Amino acid sequence: MKFKREELRDFLDAKVELYNNPKFIESDPIQVPHIFSKKEDIEIIGYLTATIAWGNRKSIITNANKMAELLDYSPFEFVMKHQNSDLQKLEGFVHRTFNDQDFKQFIKSLYHIYKNHGGLESVFEKYATKDSLQLSIHKFKAHFFEINHLARTQKHVSDPLKNSAAKRINMFLRWMIRNDNNGVDFGLWSRIKPSQLSCPLDVHSGNVARKLGLLKRKQNDAKALAELDKNLRKLDPIDPVKYDFALFGLGVFEAF
Template structure:
């Protein structure tokens, strides 16, 4: 499919505006954190919903809603103040390869983290209390990765450093250090960082900028981006995410990830 630069820019801008609106929310995992108004509730359920976001969307929404119910509709209060007996309700939780062991560690992490930190943003920036900070543990200098890549590696190391961390849970927290596409984490960052007045993304975090974000590549974005000639790398990995983001930057250098709405929407609706 061949479209000249000007026409493609107009096309993507039109589609981004079409799908970046509240009517998009109802069928998307972002609808789960939109049930809340407190920052920490949004962070907890935004992160957890994003981590569960693979498979059919109705199933994802059902399982995320199940987690909210298990936390008595108040995630932030629950993770800080639950009793050990309250954890029994999570023993039967399962979504694809995410099971009770993973759920219990997520709760443990949130409980420990929010005792001494106000926002999950600090875990990505290496400024959180009670965990590792500074450069990643993998011997990768900050110059070798864009800022968001370093943030993802820093968060991975923080999340996985607890003495009680189960190794099976590591597969749910992707990292550019393993050249993973990091689709679900990048989606979560889009929700937290992008700022506009469209009512979809939250824009709660300010120390990462929209122009630093990297686009999450799911099956729909992957297919449409390749069809439009925006992505040529054969593997769908971190390098592919960077390639696609750079291609989109030519249309909006300040907010390239806004085109996630266009590519995903076109894929879901089957317009191409």
């Protein structure tokens, strides 16, 4: 399907308008952080939810709600005040390959990030470059696992510098940073700009992007993400990742 750039922008802007509204939340994992109002609670449950956001969307939402329940609906307080004995209640949790051992490790690593690195926003802001957060994701992973940790858990945090598209962390960052008052993304992190975000690239958005001529590369990896980002920035340099709603909606809801 070939569009001129103006036509493509108009087509995608209309799809953004269609999907970027509170109705989107009803079937999306972002509904789980929307239960909370405190910044740190939203960040922590948002990060945990994004981490398990692969596979069946219904089971992602069910298991993310289960995580919130296991953390007593006070994720920040649980992370900061937990004793080792409190982690026993997480036993038995599983979402695909993310299990209770990983969950316990994430709680310890999140404590470390808030106690020693000023919190999630600070880490991502510290290493942000002018138009990218991919170095931030790499550095975040390094800090997340600089404490004693299980080797198996490392696979649950992607690294763009190892050619991963890091879809789930990019989605989490979209949730935290985009602020368009449409009621979906939170816009909690004011020190990082939406123009620095990368599109969460997965099978659906990748296939749609290829059909629209926004992406030529076949694999959904870091190189493909760089290509897609470049083309989305041509359509909107200030808020390129709003087009995630269009690509995702066309792929999942319209089987484009």
